[in-house]
Amino acid sequence: MAHKWLDSQISAMSKSKIAPSPQLDFERRLAKYLRCKIEARTDNPYGTGFRLVKRATDMYGLKGTLDYIRMTGSFPR
Numbered sequence: 186m187a188h189k190w191l192d193s194q195i196s197a198m199s200k201s202k203i204a205p206s207p208q209l210d211f212e213r214r215l216a217k218y219l220r221c222k223i224e225a226r227t228d229n230p231y232g233t234g235f236r237l238v239k240r241a242t243d244m245y246g247l248k249g250t251l252d253y254i255r256m257t258g259s260f261p262r
Contacts, residue, residue, distance in 0.1 A: 188235070191220040 200215045226232035240252040253261045
């Protein structure tokens with residue numbers, strides 16, 4: 186969820202009509218850094234689990250992924 190939220194914030198900041206400022210630049214760089222840290226984690230429940238869920242939702246969408254899990258009890262591979 187944090188990754189999706191950060192994506193939406195980065196996108197909103199990029200489309201913003203607000204004049205550039207040091208604070209806005211800092212917030213954009215911080216959001217990109219945090220998103221990168223989430224993507225780079227290697228620990229099992231968060232890093233591996235994140236990549237598994239992200240791959241499934243990128244391929245099948247959230248609804249398709251949830252439907253598959255509901256029917257099979259596991260993630261699409």
